[in-house]
Amino acid sequence: xxxxxxxRPMTPRPFRIETVKQETSNVFTWTLxxxxxxxxxxxxxxxxxxxxxxxxxxxxxxxxGDAEASGDLIHTIRAAGTVTQAMQQKQAxxxxxxxxxxxxxxxxxxxxxCDVVLAVGGLGLAPMRxxxxxxxxxxERYKRVYLLYGARTPSDILYPEELRAWSDSGKIDxxxxxxxxxxxxxxxxxxxxxxxxxxxxxxxxxxxxICGPEIxxxxxxxxxxxxxxxxxxxxxxxxxxxxxATGWCGHCxxxxxxxxxxxxxFDYPTIQAWLHKRER
Amino acid sequence: xxxRLDASSxxxxxxxxxxxxxxxxxxxxxxxxxxxxxxxSVEDLPQGWTDEQEAGHYKLKRRDDDAYFGxxxxxxxxxxxxxxxxxxxxxxxxxxxxxxxxxxPLPSQPIALIGVRSCEIHAIAIQDRVLLEGPHPDPYYAxxxxxxxxxxxxxxxxxxxxxxxxxxxxxxxxxxxxLAMTEIMEPEHIFVLEAGSPKGRELLADMDLENATxxxxxxxxxxxxxxxxxxxxxxxxxxxxxxxxxxxEHTHWDDIASRCLSCANCTMVCPTCxxxxxxxxxDLTGDHAERWQRWDSCFHESFTHVHxxxxxxxxxxxxxxxxxxxxxxxxxxxxxxxxxxxxxCITWCPAGIDLTxxxxxxxxxxxx
Numbered sequence: 001x002x003x004x005x006x007x008r009p010m011t012p013r014p015f016r017i018e019t020v021k022q023e024t025s026n027v028f029t030w031t032l033x034x035x036x037x038x039x040x041x042x043x044x045x046x047x048x049x050x051x052x053x054x055x056x057x058x059x060x061x062x063x064x065g066d067a068e069a070s071g072d073l074i075h076t077i078r079a080a081g082t083v084t085q086a087m088q089q090k091q092a093x094x095x096x097x098x099x100x101x102x103x104x105x106x107x108x109x110x111x112x113x114c115d116v117v118l119a120v121g122g123l124g125l126a127p128m129r130x131x132x133x134x135x136x137x138x139x140e141r142y143k144r145v146y147l148l149y150g151a152r153t154p155s156d157i158l159y160p161e162e163l164r165a166w167s168d169s170g171k172i173d174x175x176x177x178x179x180x181x182x183x184x185x186x187x188x189x190x191x192x193x194x195x196x197x198x199x200x201x202x203x204x205x206x207x208x209x210i211c212g213p214e215i216x217x218x219x220x221x222x223x224x225x226x227x228x229x230x231x232x233x234x235x236x237x238x239x240x241x242x243x244x245a246t247g248w249c250g251h252c253x254x255x256x257x258x259x260x261x262x263x264x265x266f267d268y269p270t271i272q273a274w275l276h277k278r279e280r
Numbered sequence: 281x282x283x284r285l286d287a288s289s290x291x292x293x294x295x296x297x298x299x300x301x302x303x304x305x306x307x308x309x310x311x312x313x314x315x316x317x318x319x320x321s322v323e324d325l326p327q328g329w330t331d332e333q334e335a336g337h338y339k340l341k342r343r344d345d346d347a348y349f350g351x352x353x354x355x356x357x358x359x360x361x362x363x364x365x366x367x368x369x370x371x372x373x374x375x376x377x378x379x380x381x382x383x384x385p386l387p388s389q390p391i392a393l394i395g396v397r398s399c400e401i402h403a404i405a406i407q408d409r410v411l412l413e414g415p416h417p418d419p420y421y422a423x424x425x426x427x428x429x430x431x432x433x434x435x436x437x438x439x440x441x442x443x444x445x446x447x448x449x450x451x452x453x454x455x456x457x458x459l460a461m462t463e464i465m466e467p468e469h470i471f472v473l474e475a476g477s478p479k480g481r482e483l484l485a486d487m488d489l490e491n492a493t494x495x496x497x498x499x500x501x502x503x504x505x506x507x508x509x510x511x512x513x514x515x516x517x518x519x520x521x522x523x524x525x526x527x528x529e530h531t532h533w534d535d536i537a538s539r540c541l542s543c544a545n546c547t548m549v550c551p552t553c554x555x556x557x558x559x560x561x562x563d564l565t566g567d568h569a570e571r572w573q574r575w576d577s578c579f580h581e582s583f584t585h586v587h588x589x590x591x592x593x594x595x596x597x598x599x600x601x602x603x604x605x606x607x608x609x610x611x612x613x614x615x616x617x618x619x620x621x622x623x624x625c626i627t628w629c630p631a632g633i634d635l636t637x638x639x640x641x642x643x644x645x646x647x648x
Binding site: 005007008009010011012013014035052054055056057058080081093095096097239240241243244246247248249250251253255258261277279280 | 372377380414528554557569571573576583584586612613
């Protein structure tokens, strides 16, 4: 084995919260800057970090910034549990700890020369945003690019200005649907799977990346099969309890896979058998 | 070339190890069990004692001889040396707008493990794969392993719970040791000793021992063979991975769950179970926090907790995870089974659940 990593993989590095942006009532985005100069964090789209809140605890959060923009680390977080709720109380200037990045990446190279279908549900847009940034920077490498986004209600839609800008630029075909329409919503109401019916794609040169609740990923993959996308070109991002992110703690196992080191991104045939199993 | 060491000179070996800077860890009688702990001298060894084991049963008994290593395995395994039940990883201080973290120093005291069974050497080798060969080697584990000296003791008797012959992990040590000893009582009480590494050879050279005679070597071999013959339990490996993967929805899991207490004993005594929890604690001032890594178990409901609840809520699903991981998915993950046949999980299960019997039940139902 090689030399020990420094700092050790279990030791957070101090980062300062530069900005806090409230996205929806319980979702916020942090821009973080390393306290130690030059201590930037290079990552690939799809990877995550472990964010530590002093005295409260640590949670895995996917990176939602631009991998090719230098400097700050960007995370979009939903206040869902003890740690993330405490995180929502933090303000610019406060300190947090960061470990990582961990995990593998979305198949952005495999998708080159292909139609790309990015299907996201709810907060699943956050881990997909680095992929969108990458595609926008290298738009010529990809054919048709769809972002199919299902949100609960119109007020739950993340990054609305960016979505509009991406759509207006004509570079990404952004299609949004909500479970429940309100507030004068004139767009689609329904499931992400409904959006798949109407898109035009070359099924033999198409790569799809899906991120959302497991049930959404399951049915989205099924809808893509109906469009003749091969299972190996469908990729999903999985989530399980994660305590170390280094492969030591055993918590994140799903069948034979460790989500932290084998994933979080899996091609569909690899994870299919386990995605459908009810472990309860 | 094997050497002979008189039983009365065992202390000389200990002194030689100590002189090289090693702290000794080895078997001793504590709380009515034989456990591994700090060893001062041969006086601490469980001389003249043996262990009687069955499913849910462990009892120390007097031997009718003075064997030092005349027991099989106890509730503790060596994993606590490399992966301690609790260890601090770092201390954090947040004060005056600064967050600073101080890593716990890595251990620097070399240790000699005295009396490592062959199945336990395999268990250490398995944990090496888990904790050293992934993308992020565990620094503490790596430091302890690099500083350890392993003195194996070949088994010359087996417990009723042993099944190393099914797992191809014993009863004699074949690799992974610095020294390996076989204790023989007849015609005289000696150890037949061989080196398995440059460190071991160097130590033996310094001890200036006589070669073991052919007869002594034959007695040592016969002792190991006797242990092999005594093994009654079996866990055939043939098709086991597929059997367990295919048995995911089998009703026999419900039958096991009706007996399993989900107490986690099996995972605590298992020499390969590696799951841990990362625990953050703070002091009352609120200025200091610490992260501790402690043993965890897939039998705890909290183990799979995510927002929205635990993934594995029932005992059925948790026992299934443990057994399927140990005997099936471990192979996909690390290229080796996670079981070494030491039988600890059988002995220390308060409900006497025996994985060899449970696997047989799955096999038998498949044949029907």
